[in-house]
Amino acid sequence: MKNKLTAIVGGLLLALLMASMDNTIVSTSIGTIVGEMGGLDKFVWVTTAYMVAEMACMPIFGKLSDMYGRKRFFIFGIIVFMIGSALCGMAQSIVELSFYRAVQGVGAGAMVSITFTILFDVMPPKDRGKMMGAFGAVFGLSSVVGPLLGGYITDHLNWSWIFYINLPLGFIALLLIAAFYKESAAHSRQKIDWAGSVLLIGAVVCFIFGLELGGKTYAWDSLQIIGLFAGFAILAFLLVLIEKKAEEPIISFSLFRSRLYTTSNLVAMLSGAAYMTAAIFIPIYVQGVLGGSASNSGLTLLPMMVGSVVTATLGGFLMTKLQYRTIMIGTLAMLLTGLALLSQITVESTRLSITGIMILIGLGIGASFSVLSTAVLHSFPAAQRGAASATLNFNRSLGMALGITIFGIVQSHSLLSKLTESLGKGDIAVPADLNLSDPHSLLNPALRQSVDPQLLDAITAGLSGSIGSTFAWSVIPAGLALIAAFLMTRDTMDPAAESEEYATAH
Structure with missing residues (x-):
C-alpha cells in the first residue's frame, strides 16, 4: 500500500511540476525563439495561448472529473500535454508555436485541476496535511524554477528542449498513474453543460x-x-x-455558499496578484538599477522560492493543529510587510536587503499554495472536490494574470512620468531608438555602456522610483487578502472526521 501511494504521489508531483512550470518556462527563452523564427509582433501569443487554454479548461475538467471519474481525465491531460510539448519543439513559426502551446494548455488545465483532488482522495487523512504541503511547495517552486530552467536549457542546448523535456517526465507520470491509481470514489453521470x-x-x-x-x-x-x-x-x-x-453546471455557484470556500478563493486571487509584483519587478530592479546580469537577476528570486517552500511545507504540517485562518493570517502579514518594505527601495538599496525582503515575501505566500488547496476541499464530498479545487486554481491564476497586467500598467506609467520629468528640460540627449515607457528596453547591458552617464542616472532613478511606487500599490491587494483571511471560518483539518469516509472508499 505504501509503495502504491508513493508511486501515485510521484506521478502527481511530476504532472503538477510540468504543468505549472510551463506557464513561465518560455519567458527567458522567447528572445532566442523570436530571433530564430521571427514574428516579434506575435510573441505575446506564445504565453497567452497557454494561459488562456489552461484557465478555460480548469473548471471544465474539474467538473467532468466529479461526474465521470478523475483517472480518465488526468491521463487524457498528460497525453494531450505531451502531444502539445512534442509539437511545440517541432514548431516552425510563432503562429504554429502559439497554437501548439494552446494544446499544451488544454492538457495542463486537466492536470492542475485534478491533481490536488486525486491526492485528497488517495491519501489517508492523517497524512493529507504534510502531502498538501509538499504539493503546495512544488506549485510555488515552479514559478521560479521555470524561467531559470528555460534560460539554462536555451543557453546550453536548444530552445526546443524546454518542451521536449516534458516527454520523458510525462511518460513516467503516465505510467505511474495508469498502473497504480485505482478509482474508488462514486461518481454520478449527469448531462454535460x-x-x-x-x-x-x-x-x-x-x-x-x-x-x-x-x-x-x-x-x-x-x-x-x-x-x-x-x-x-x-x-x-x-x-x-x-x-x-x-442541471449540472460547469461552475457550481452553490459551492460559494460555504464561507470558508468563498474566502479561500478570495485570498488566493488577491494574494496571487500581490505576489506577482515581486516575481516580475525584482529581477527588473536588480538588472536595471543594481546593474546585474539577466541570469543573476533571475537568481534573485531563489530566496523567495526557498521561503515559499518552507511555509508551504510547514503550513501542511500545521493544518491539523491550527485553524486555516490562523496560518493564513500569520503568513499574509509577512507578505504585506515584505511588499511594504519593497515600496521603500531606492538606488542605494543593497542586494543583501533585497534578499532579506524576498525571503519574507516567500514566507508570506508559500502557505497559500498548500493551506488554501486543502481549505477549499474542507467539508465537501468527493463528488464535488474536482470542481472546488479547479475553481481555486482558476481564481489564483486569474489573480496572477490581473496582477501582471494591472501593476505592469502602473509601473510603465510611473516610469514614463518620472523620466519625462527628469528629461523634460532637454539638457540630456535621448537616443531615438530608446523606448522610455518600456522597462525591458532599458535593461540592455550595451545601453548602460553607451548612453550618456546623466541619462543612465535618470533611467536608473526612474526605474527605482517607479518600481517602488508599484510595490506601494501592491500593498492594497495584499492587505485585502489579509482582511479576507480574517473572515475565514475557524475550521481546522480534522483527520479523524475524514477517516470514516476514507475507509469506506478504500
Whole structure:
C-alpha cells in the first residue's frame, strides 16, 4: 500500500511540476525563439495561448472529473500535454508555436485541476496535511524554477528542449498513474453543460486576450480591446444566467455558499496578484538599477522560492493543529510587510536587503499554495472536490494574470512620468531608438555602456522610483487578502472526521 501511494504521489508531483512550470518556462527563452523564427509582433501569443487554454479548461475538467471519474481525465491531460510539448519543439513559426502551446494548455488545465483532488482522495487523512504541503511547495517552486530552467536549457542546448523535456517526465507520470491509481470514489453521470462550457471558454479568451494585448499590441481605448472586454462582460453575464438554471453546471455557484470556500478563493486571487509584483519587478530592479546580469537577476528570486517552500511545507504540517485562518493570517502579514518594505527601495538599496525582503515575501505566500488547496476541499464530498479545487486554481491564476497586467500598467506609467520629468528640460540627449515607457528596453547591458552617464542616472532613478511606487500599490491587494483571511471560518483539518469516509472508499 505504501509503495502504491508513493508511486501515485510521484506521478502527481511530476504532472503538477510540468504543468505549472510551463506557464513561465518560455519567458527567458522567447528572445532566442523570436530571433530564430521571427514574428516579434506575435510573441505575446506564445504565453497567452497557454494561459488562456489552461484557465478555460480548469473548471471544465474539474467538473467532468466529479461526474465521470478523475483517472480518465488526468491521463487524457498528460497525453494531450505531451502531444502539445512534442509539437511545440517541432514548431516552425510563432503562429504554429502559439497554437501548439494552446494544446499544451488544454492538457495542463486537466492536470492542475485534478491533481490536488486525486491526492485528497488517495491519501489517508492523517497524512493529507504534510502531502498538501509538499504539493503546495512544488506549485510555488515552479514559478521560479521555470524561467531559470528555460534560460539554462536555451543557453546550453536548444530552445526546443524546454518542451521536449516534458516527454520523458510525462511518460513516467503516465505510467505511474495508469498502473497504480485505482478509482474508488462514486461518481454520478449527469448531462454535460455544453452551453456553460462554451460561454466560459469564450469569456476567458476575451478577458485574457484583452489584458495581454491592451497597451501592447493595441491601445487600451482601441476598438479591439474595448470589444474584447465588452465580449467578456456579455459572455460572463450569460454564463451566470445559464449556470444558475443548469442541471449540472460547469461552475457550481452553490459551492460559494460555504464561507470558508468563498474566502479561500478570495485570498488566493488577491494574494496571487500581490505576489506577482515581486516575481516580475525584482529581477527588473536588480538588472536595471543594481546593474546585474539577466541570469543573476533571475537568481534573485531563489530566496523567495526557498521561503515559499518552507511555509508551504510547514503550513501542511500545521493544518491539523491550527485553524486555516490562523496560518493564513500569520503568513499574509509577512507578505504585506515584505511588499511594504519593497515600496521603500531606492538606488542605494543593497542586494543583501533585497534578499532579506524576498525571503519574507516567500514566507508570506508559500502557505497559500498548500493551506488554501486543502481549505477549499474542507467539508465537501468527493463528488464535488474536482470542481472546488479547479475553481481555486482558476481564481489564483486569474489573480496572477490581473496582477501582471494591472501593476505592469502602473509601473510603465510611473516610469514614463518620472523620466519625462527628469528629461523634460532637454539638457540630456535621448537616443531615438530608446523606448522610455518600456522597462525591458532599458535593461540592455550595451545601453548602460553607451548612453550618456546623466541619462543612465535618470533611467536608473526612474526605474527605482517607479518600481517602488508599484510595490506601494501592491500593498492594497495584499492587505485585502489579509482582511479576507480574517473572515475565514475557524475550521481546522480534522483527520479523524475524514477517516470514516476514507475507509469506506478504500
